[in-house]
Amino acid sequence: xxxxxxxxxxxxxxxxxxxxxxxxxxxxxxxxxxxxxxxxxxxxxxxxxxxxxxxxxxxxxxxxxxxxxxxxxxxxxxxxxxxxxxxxxxxxxxxxxxxxxxxxxxxxxxxxxxxxxxxxxxxxxxx
Numbered sequence: 001x002x003x004x005x006x007x008x009x010x011x012x013x014x015x016x017x018x019x020x021x022x023x024x025x026x027x028x029x030x031x032x033x034x035x036x037x038x039x040x041x042x043x044x045x046x047x048x049x050x051x052x053x054x055x056x057x058x059x060x061x062x063x064x065x066x067x068x069x070x071x072x073x074x075x076x077x078x079x080x081x082x083x084x085x086x087x088x089x090x091x092x093x094x095x096x097x098x099x100x101x102x103x104x105x106x107x108x109x110x111x112x113x114x115x116x117x118x119x120x121x122x123x124x125x126x127x
Contacts, residue, residue, distance in 0.1 A: 010038055030070035031080070041071040042083065 010025045025038045045066025077083040100108065 027071050029073040029076055031072055031076040034073045034075075036073055040074070042074060042077040043069050044072050044077070044081075045069055 010027050013024055013026055015022050015024070026035050027038055027041055028035050029041075030044075046069070047067030048064045049067045051065050072080070074083075074085075097105070097108075
């Protein structure tokens with residue numbers, strides 16, 4: 001979780017449309033200074049600093065957070081970091097499934113089959 005709000009300030013813009021006036025917020029890309037709507041920005045954490053995070057009562061663990069957050073446009077994020085947008089659910093599932101060992105895959109498959117069998121059994125009881 002970022003430690004501070006983005007350093008770029010937002011500006012409120014006004015526009016006239018066929019349906020009446022609207023307001024929207026814009027921010028500038030930290031790299032190319034392109035102005036864009038706040039929904040289109042990609043927040044990027046810059047720098048790390050250590051924080052103490054309470055964990056399970058009195059125990060603490062080392063945690064790190066971004067020292068500063070800046071906004072990038074999609075072009076700068078792609079050219080700088082190779083970022084091409086958030087991964088879809090299918091892409092994340094595929095990446096997870098291919099990273100599992102054969103034993104982990106068997107356990108996952110057995111668990112899914114057991115869940116389906118329990119659901120079918122539960123439906124049969126109500127019929």
